[in-house]
Amino acid sequence: MGRVRSRTVNWRTVLPVAGGAVVLGLGGLYGAGLAAGDDIAEGTRVRGVDIGGMGRADAQRVLDRKLGPAFAAPVALKIGGRIEKADPGALGLSLDAAATADRAASAGSGPVTAIGRLFASGSRDVEPVVRVDEHKGRAAIDRIAAAAERQVREGSISFEKGGAKATAPVTGVAVIEDKALDTVRDGYLRTPHAAPVVMPVKQTQPRIGPHETERAMKDFAQPAMSAPVTLTLADKRIPIGPAALGRHLTMKPDSANRLVPALDSQGLLADPAVSRPVRDASQGPQDAVLRLDRDDRVVVARDSGVGRQVTAKALGEAVVPLLTRSGPARTGEIAATTLQPRFTSASAQRLGIKEKVSSFTVAFPRAPYRSTNIGRAVELINGSVVLPGQEWSFNRTVGERSKENGFVDGLMINNGQYVKSPGGGVSAVATTMFNAMFFAGVKPVEHGAHSFYIERYPEGREATVAWGTLDLRWINDSPHALYIKAESTDTSVTITFLGTKKYDEIRATKGPRTNIKPPATRTGSGPECEVQTPLEGFDVSVGRVFVQDGREVKRENFDTHYTPRDKVTCTPEKPAPASSAAAGGSDAAPATATSDSTPLG
Incomplete structure (x- = not known):
């Protein structure tokens, strides 16, 4: 049997050699990635448009063709409850397809990204580049804001032709102009989008709202115009119809933001429909009339008499309480001012006549x-x-x-x-x-x-x-x-x-x-x-x-x-x-x- 001899590895020699091989390998991969640098990474998309693997020029043409119409379409701006449409060009906004292609390409120029491009799979989204002309945009927004601005309108009640008419309140809306351009630009960047760009606005609520308008209409205005009122003076009757009343009747807000009636009593008294019957019911004072008898002595031919006069103040005090009543209760007395004669039979004696x-x-x-x-x-x-x-x-x-x-x-x-x-x-x-x-x-x-x-x-x-x-x-x-x-x-x-x-x-x-x-x-x-x-x-x-x-x-x-x-x-x-x-x-x-x-x- 032979003996197995163990061998000892010299790692000091092996590691540098191996490291060099890795560097050479990665360098080769980076070089290969850079060699493909004119192309945009596979799977790159801009708003759903795939420009992966394209050169910059081709990507620009594709973006112009496919995204250009959407970015040139009118922008819907929501100002309060109103929709205004504006041309992007007028707003100083446009799609910069060339800059977008550059952004997509430059996103893959780093070593890691360049090497990763050789093995990449899946997709990558790139935001479009938008060109902004701020001076032009602010001028356009100023015009749009002025046109779309809505003044606050108070709820009110008017009287016309013997009837009452309510005017609904309206909330005031004004564009906050120093925030408007950024909002429009952010909304434009979401192109293509279906929802309008919601503009920043300041809303002013009316003091007289719908509930108060409805209450005043029901509690006062409609009853006031429901029938004539009739004033009595001595044995005379003075009818005043809704048409005459309405010509001199208004409703105004008080300090508690409630609509209260206001009657122009002076105008009502001068109205021909009222002045004639008032004049018939009134009478001026009568001065004593003197004459000479057969002996040339002064005698009283007609004694004096007091008169009565209806004042505007008395007319208003008599009319207003009757306006919310119905039926026979719409008839009431009016107080008359007593007018004294200037010259009486007693005056003649006192003055030595x-x-x-x-x-x-x-x-x-x-x-x-x-x-x-x-x-x-x-x-x-x-x-x-x-x-x-x-x-x-x-x-x-x-x-x-x-x-x-x-x-x-x-x-x-x-x-x-x-x-x-x-x-x-x-x-x-x-x-x-x-x-x-x-x-x-x-x-x-x-x-x-x-x-x-x-x-x-x-x-x-x-x-x-x-x-x-x-x-x-x-x-x-x-x-x-x-x-x-x-x-x-x-x-x-x-x-x-x-x-x-x-x-x-x-x-x-x-x-x-x-x-x-x-x-x-x-x-x-x-x-x-x-x-x-x-x-x-x-x-x-x-x-x-x-x-x-x-x-x-x-x-x-x-x-x-x-x-x-x-x-x-x-x-x-x-x-x-x-x-x-x-x-x-x-x-x-x-x-x-x-x-x-x-x-x-």
Whole structure:
């Protein structure tokens, strides 16, 4: 038998040799992997598109063809409950296929990955590269956000055509713009995707929500419009229908965010559907009316009476509680304010109105416009009470002589001839008032005579008025009140002052005509031309003499200058008036009138 001899291995020699062989082997594998480096690793996919084993150029073409349309499709953006679609190009977003291919290739260029590529099996996903133009993207999002923004809308209730209408509340939505671009980019990276990109938004909830709107509609609005309400005042009934109520009814949120009713009482009171029946149910106060008996003593022709008035405040307080009721309960009383008369029979006694102080009458030819205008002025003047020291004004008392104030067109003097104008003829009232004032002995403040003389008036003792330029004013400088009684017929006007006489008697004097000027002749034309008879111009002085205890205690002079009244003919010719006096007696440009006062011991 032979002997087995054991051999000892020299590991110091074997290990370096073996290690070198491994390195050479791995190096060879890495080199082989690098040799395949132009190819993208097998199993590499981008959004499901397989580009494994392709070169970069081929991979780019495949990605453009297969993913390009999806990345170019409009992006759906969800802003609150609204969907907006935007073109990726407009958003500054696009697929970079070349960069994506580079990313896929570079992912396998490391030693481990390169060697592993030779033995790889399965798949590997690579995220696409997206190109972003931030400036363009932010501008596009700003536009989209502005268009899609939704203002918060409160729940509300309105009233139209006798019915109630609820407006649903809307939550306010605004895009949070500093986060929007990143959100859009992240959503775009998920392409192709089915779900819209949910934009970051700030929502503002309305204070008046759907529940409160529904409650207010049910509890108040619908009952309020269900039927008319009826107010009672004395024996009068004032019905107010839903249409009139709705025109002046609103619902507004209070501090607790509840809708509460608000009634525009002033507007409701002025509404024609309400103002007419309210006016019929109301009544103004009646002043006492005085007259003279057969012995010229002051007596009461009609006693005074209180009035009643409905105020806006009372109307609102009466209406609002009825709006939520039904049936007969929608009828209720309204409180009226009591109006006291300004002048009573007791006032007359207290103010010393006990006798006739003065009276004057002016006659005039019958004409429809005179009856209307003189009658209207008398209506406005009659019953005036002028207290001691108080000033009376024709323009303030009568007002503008306009159609709205009850006056019609009549003749007046303008530029030395007759023309038609609203209120013509009221100078007959002014002349009558001037003479009543003259013979009452009270103090004149402002007056003016007609530019030329009108024969039916006293020379130098007549007056005209013109709205805005000439007034007839006087002051009651007596120690007692004066009551003015004015009345007219179709041919005359009379004004009487009642009170307590300050002087026993007032006398009038008149001097001769001086500075006489002959009239000229003029020709007019057109529909406004009025034929005019001639009359000379002149100056005249009138005296007012104050008599007390049988002797003269004071004298005043009134100097008046009248211009000539030219003869006017019209072409084609119009017939002349029956007399110059028949044409006159209207508002007119004034003559020059002055007065001086000389007290006597």
